[in-house]
Amino acid sequence: MSLLPGATPAPPTAPRRRPLHGKGQAIGLGFVVLYLSVIVLIPLAAVVATSQENGLAGFWKAVTTPEASSTLKLTIGASFLVAVINCLMGTMIAWLLVRDRLPGRGFFDALIDLPFALPTIVAGLALLTVYGTDSPLGLDIAYSRLAVVVALLFVTLPFVVRTVQPVLLELDREMEQAAASLGAGPATIFFRIILPNILPAMAAGTALSFARAVSEFGSTVLISGNLPFKTQVASVHIFNQLENDNVAGAAAVATVLLVVALVMLVALDVLQRWGARRG
């Protein structure tokens, strides 16, 4: 084995992080915090506050009704599964787009962003037509939990691909070539050189796709059949609560989803650091 065991191949430049000082940086940070607060943090805080309208007891009750628990379990479970699938497939697809010499990959590249641009009702309709009762392919998986997963996979497709792709593009091939010339096989090159470098991007993309899956509403409703206790996702339950003038209840379930997403984001952040350190 030519590479010294335990040696971390140095990334092109060691990340040097400077402490914040100076007017420019302070203004930058101030801007970022203000922007986030006005648009995201204060409104979300208002939602959390609303969920406490009936006190903690009311919050707990709203979150533990049979309907709420069922939708939360389905949503979080499906989103987790979808995140894992995206991590794998997204990286593979990014690889395909960057490293593979396949003719026509430009065609696929152009399509990747489409789930973003499609209004959710159109996405839902398209999926239903392909995978529903009248499927031209004969694949009828509609009105099932699998359908929920398929819908979520569709809307989260771009995330991991698009975060990993630029990093793969920027990757300096010299190290891989050096390792190859030293006798390292493709697997070693991938796991010891490429993977550590794309792991942060993979983690970021996976976190994004989990967060997005958790909140998806429109496209899942159409293809899942929206059956309570079977295929109804949390965001539909939230919608139902609002319809019944139970704003506090809706806010409570929304808050739970936020907390879960936050935990996932932090966990992936930790994982990414650990991966980067390990090399």
Add this chain to the structure above:
Amino acid sequence: MASPGVLVKPAVRGLALLYLTFLLVIPVGLIFWRTFENGLAPVIDGLTTQATIHAFQLTAVIAFWAVLANTVFGVVAALLLVRYDFRGKRVLNALIDLPLAVSPVIVGLSLILVYGRTTGIGQALAGIGINIIFSIPGMVMATIFVSIPLVVRAVAPVLEEIGDDQEQAARTLGAGPVQTFRRITLPSIRGALAYGVVLAAARSLGEYGAVAVVSGRLVGRTQTVTLLVQERYLNFDQETAYACALLLVVTAVLALGVSRLLAPKEIKR
């Protein structure tokens, strides 16, 4: 060592292609097919009504402002997160992704709770003539909300990857921060920035739920293309619905093409 390795590459290629075909190509292809099922004429008709034209104008305006705002935010935030250390950095990092986890109905609700016409802030702003909810500013805010992480997450990994050697060098040669940014940092992230902007633009074009809640659904006034698509579809005007959806998709694809042209030469293979 060579034999298993040789199989991996076509396996990855095959699996990725299969996945893409079934999950993406076929459903999107179906949208094309459905749009032109009855020929070109209904498509043209649907796209040229006053309601449709207004919806496209409105969507373009909203997307422009939302993407602009998120691009500025995205670049600043990415620089801060990658190049500096400061207290609360990990929290900021996690918070930036959080908006994606918010259900669209809640996005709208949260904005109404804070900026609605019955709140203190809302009334104060209304007093000086600024209406947020049920008006364009609110729709821009909702669109910004759902696409906040996109530019940051596209730019940050690349910033991380290319390192700050050149920036440091420029600094020692006496260049100021703005100069360094304009002449060294910006060109090197141009490709990634373009990707991020395209993602944000595509997302802004396609948002339905959050915008629906804060828009008030005023026909011909606060109706974006996605709202129009929903309304037309539910009124049995499938042709217009699919035609508009298709146009959104084509716009996103064109934007992607443009962003690839803007990518620096070394990146293109």
Add this chain to the structure above:
Amino acid sequence: MATALLTLTLAACASTEASTDDGSAAGSGGEEVTLSLVAYSTPQAAYEKIIAAFQETEAGQDVKFEQSYGASGDQSRAVEAGLPADFVMFSLEPDMTRLVDAGMVDASWSSDENKGVITNSVVALVTRKGNPEGVQGWDDLTKKGVEVITPNPFSSGGARWNLMAGYGAQLEDGKSEADGEQYLADLLANVPVQDESARASLQTFSGGKGDVLISYENEAIFAQQNGEDLDYVVPDSTILIENPAAVTSTTKHPKEAKAFLDFVRGEEAQKIFAENGYRPVLDGADTAGQDFPEPAGLFTIADLGGWDEVLATFFDEENGVVTEIERNLGVSTEK
């Protein structure tokens, strides 16, 4: 590119001020007034014609309209949250009551002879063209293997009409309340898809799913008028759907808004409603050639105790009858 976008922005701003596709006639000496109409989604086609007709009259000459359509509950909540509205119409009374409680609609809105209702419809059973399954009434829906489409009663306020129609029909046939509840359980067990709104469930049914759809007569007529191959059956016992409308107390143009409300209650508008599948409330109104069968066992929500009681008994999220049914179904079908 920047200038192009800036021009686009200015153009869009200008057009948002001026555009409302209502073909308004120029006023002759009167001051122009813009009324804001907020309604649920299905009467959109009817209102576009009614507004045009109103603007031909003297009272409506200088009146322009801003229109908003969406799900009844959403619209009601939007008005509550401050969406400006001069004239509101919803698919069921609780959405109006919400505004009364918020102080936006005067409690006297229902004091006219029709109790504030301006159109009626009935719950009907929609089938494929030619009624191949031979659906005649409510009992056909609980047969084994029949797939019934109806929206989720918790996300669609309007969907509750459907379930109460089925329940009330049982009572109308002389069965007990317990029988009625059992009927609802059997019915919901046959429902494979619960869309979020009535119109969405109509789309699901048109798209090929299900054997029979529970919907409103006016929805069925609307679908037929738009070329869908559907038939519908008005069962012998069914509920009368009553759609309320009112002028808000927050309106800045009470005179014009009231004039519009009177017009909507009048002959011409009621005929336009009929053309669009709604049953007019005006006695002796022209039904525009529509066939509106009078079911022998027609009842109203008042016969079932009124919306307040029905909502509390059936749809309370903790121990409502329908809530319990859904839970039991879920438990039995959940792995």
